[in-house]
Amino acid sequence: MSNALRPRIGVNKDTQFFWDGLKQGKLLIQHCKDCDQLQHPPGPCCKHCQSFELDAIESTGRGTIHSFVRMHHPVAPPFEAGHPIVLVELEEGTRLIADFINSKPEQVFIGAAVKVAITDCDDEVTLALFEPASI
Amino acid sequence: MSKRTISGKSAIVGIGATEFSKRSGRSEMRLAVEAVLAACADAGIDPSEVDGISTYTMDNNPEMEVHRLIGGKALKMFSRIDYGGGAACGPLLQAAMAVATGICECVVVYRAMNERSEYRFGTGVADRGADPTYETAAFGWHSPHGLITPASWVAMSAAAYLHKNGATTEDLGRVSVGGRSMAANNPNAWFYQQPISLEDHQNSRWICEPLRLLDCCQESDGAVACVVVSDERAKELRHKPAYIRGAAQGSCDDQQSMTSYYRDDISRLTECGLVAEQLYRQAGVGPNDIQTAVIYDHFTPYVMTQLEEYGFCQRGEAKDFLRSGEHLLTGSLPINTHGGQLGEAYIHGMNGVAEGVRQIRGQSVNQVDNVQHVLVTAGTGVPTSGLLLGAEN
Numbered sequence: 001m002s003n004a005l006r007p008r009i010g011v012n013k014d015t016q017f018f019w020d021g022l023k024q025g026k027l028l029i030q031h032c033k034d035c036d037q038l039q040h041p042p043g044p045c046c047k048h049c050q051s052f053e054l055d056a057i058e059s060t061g062r063g064t065i066h067s068f069v070r071m072h073h074p075v076a077p078p079f080e081a082g083h084p085i086v087l088v089e090l091e092e093g094t095r096l097i098a099d100f101i102n103s104k105p106e107q108v109f110i111g112a113a114v115k116v117a118i119t120d121c122d123d124e125v126t127l128a129l130f131e132p133a134s135i
Numbered sequence: 136m137s138k139r140t141i142s143g144k145s146a147i148v149g150i151g152a153t154e155f156s157k158r159s160g161r162s163e164m165r166l167a168v169e170a171v172l173a174a175c176a177d178a179g180i181d182p183s184e185v186d187g188i189s190t191y192t193m194d195n196n197p198e199m200e201v202h203r204l205i206g207g208k209a210l211k212m213f214s215r216i217d218y219g220g221g222a223a224c225g226p227l228l229q230a231a232m233a234v235a236t237g238i239c240e241c242v243v244v245y246r247a248m249n250e251r252s253e254y255r256f257g258t259g260v261a262d263r264g265a266d267p268t269y270e271t272a273a274f275g276w277h278s279p280h281g282l283i284t285p286a287s288w289v290a291m292s293a294a295a296y297l298h299k300n301g302a303t304t305e306d307l308g309r310v311s312v313g314g315r316s317m318a319a320n321n322p323n324a325w326f327y328q329q330p331i332s333l334e335d336h337q338n339s340r341w342i343c344e345p346l347r348l349l350d351c352c353q354e355s356d357g358a359v360a361c362v363v364v365s366d367e368r369a370k371e372l373r374h375k376p377a378y379i380r381g382a383a384q385g386s387c388d389d390q391q392s393m394t395s396y397y398r399d400d401i402s403r404l405t406e407c408g409l410v411a412e413q414l415y416r417q418a419g420v421g422p423n424d425i426q427t428a429v430i431y432d433h434f435t436p437y438v439m440t441q442l443e444e445y446g447f448c449q450r451g452e453a454k455d456f457l458r459s460g461e462h463l464l465t466g467s468l469p470i471n472t473h474g475g476q477l478g479e480a481y482i483h484g485m486n487g488v489a490e491g492v493r494q495i496r497g498q499s500v501n502q503v504d505n506v507q508h509v510l511v512t513a514g515t516g517v518p519t520s521g522l523l524l525g526a527e528n
C-alpha cells in the first residue's frame with residue numbers, strides 16, 4: 001500500500017463515538033435507548049422517535065454488498081485505479097460505505113457476503129474497510 | 136385547488152446568457168452581470184427596476200453586488216438556494232412567491248460560474264480539511280474510502296438501479312446519444328455539430344463503473360439569467376410569456392446530499408416524486424399534458440430515474456422508454472432539446488430553464504410542436520426542485 005494518506009475525517013460530538021470505537025477495534029452502530037432502533041449515519045437524536053437517549057451496539061461486522069462501484073478517475077494514491085468501493089448492508093440492517101479490499105473481481109457483486117476489516121490506515125485514520133466473507 | 140397558489144401569477148419574460156466555454160477569460164461577476172443585463176434587455180425591462188434577486192449557494196457572486204452593478208435602486212428580496220444544481224429551479228420558486236405575494240415587481244435569477252477554468256467540481260473533495268461541521272462530518276462517511284467525486288456518488292445509486300431494473304449501460308448511453316443529437320443542432324452548444332453514437336459511448340473510458348466519460352456532463356464556464364414579473368405585466372412585454380404554472384422544492388426519505396444510501400430503496404429519487412406531485416397539483420396538469428421536458432442531466436442514470444419519478448413512464452421502465460426513442464426529437468417526449476448539460480453546457484441547470492422558456496416561445500433550435508407545458512427539473516441526488524412552465528395561465 002502507498003504511503004500517501006487518505007482524505008482526513010471531520011469528526012464532531014455526534015460522530016466521535018464511532019471513530020473512537022474503530023480505534024478500539026469495534027464497529028459501532030448508534031442505538032436508541034427509547035425505541036430500540038438503530039441508525040447510521042449517527043446524529044444528535046434518534047431519527048425515529050427524536051429521543052436524545054442514545055448509545056451504541058457493536059456490529060458483528062458481517063453483511064452483504066448492497067451496491068458497488070469501481071473508481072477509475074480521478075484516482076490518487078493510496079487508491080488504485082479500478083478499486084471497488086461497496087455499500088454494505090450490515091446484518092443489523094444499517095448500511096455504510098467501505099473501500100473493499102483483498103477481493104478478486106468475481107467476489108464483487110450485489111448480494112455478496114462481506115466482513116469488516118478494521119484497518120489503521122495511518123497514525124490518524126482508522127477505517128472500517130470490508131473484504132470478502134471468505135478470502 | 137387551494138385559493139392560495141403561485142400558479143399562473145408570474146411569468147419568465149426575459150432570458151439572457153453569455154457564451155458557453157471552457158475558459159471565459161472574464162470574472163464570474165462579469166459573467167453574472169452580462170447575463171442579467173442580457174435577460175433584462177430581452178424582456179425590455181430597465182435593469183434599475185430589478186427589486187428581487189435569487190441564485191444558488193454555490194454561486195460566488197453576491198446578490199448585493201450584482202444589483203449594485205446593474206444600476207439597481209432598491210433590492211427587497213435576496214436569497215440563495217442550497218445544494219448546487221438541485222437549486223436550479225428553486226430561485227424561480229423564490230421569484231414566483233415574491234411576485235405573487237407583492238413583495239417584488241421584478242425578480243432576476245442567475246447562475247454564473249467559471250466552473251471549468253477556475254474550480255472543477257469533478258476533481259472531488261479529497262483534500263477538504265477536517266473540521267467539525269455537519270458537512271465535513273458527512274463527507275467522512277465516504278471520502279476516506281475513495282468515494283470522492285459527484286460521479287462516484289451517483290454511480291453507487293446507479294449500480295443499484297441498473298441491477299434492480301434489468302437496465303444496462305447501453306441504456307445510459309441512449310441518454311447521452313440523445314442529448315448530443317440535440318446539441319448537434321444548437322450553435323450555442325459546446326458540442327454543436329458533434330453527435331455521438333452508442334458505440335462511442337460504450338468505447339469511452341470508465342470514470343466510475345458503471346459510469347463512463349460520456350455519462351458525465353461536461354464542465355463549463357458561463358452564465359444564464361431569467362427575469363420574472365407578474366402575469367399582468369408579462370402580457371404587456373415583447374415576448375410570449377412563459378407562465379410559472381408550478382414551482383417546487385423537495386427533500387425527503389432519509390435525504391442526504393448526493394449520498395442517500397440509507398433510504399429503503401436507493402434506486403429511487405423520492406425527492407423528485409415529491410417535487411412532481413407538487414408541480415402537477417399546482418398546475419392542475421399531469422405528465423400527459425407536457426410536450427417537452429428539460430431533465431437535469433449531470434449524469435445519465437438520474438435521467439432514467441427522473442423519467443419515472445415525474446411520471447413519464449412506470450417505475451423500472453425508463454429503459455423501454457429510451458430504447459423506443461421516446462426522448463428523441465421524433466419521440467413522444469423530446470427531452471433536453473438544447474442538448475442538455477451533456478451537450479450544451481453545464482450551467483448548473485439554469486440553461487435548462489432558459490430552454491424551457493424558448494420552447495414556450497417557439498424559439499428552440501429543436502422546437503417541439505404545439506408546446507403547452509414544459510417541465511424543467513433540477514440537480515438530482517441532492518434536495519431538488521422543479522418548474523412547470525405554461526403557454527397559458
Ligand SMILES: [Zn+2]
Pocket residue numbers: 032033034035036037046047048049050051
Ligand atoms: Zn428512538
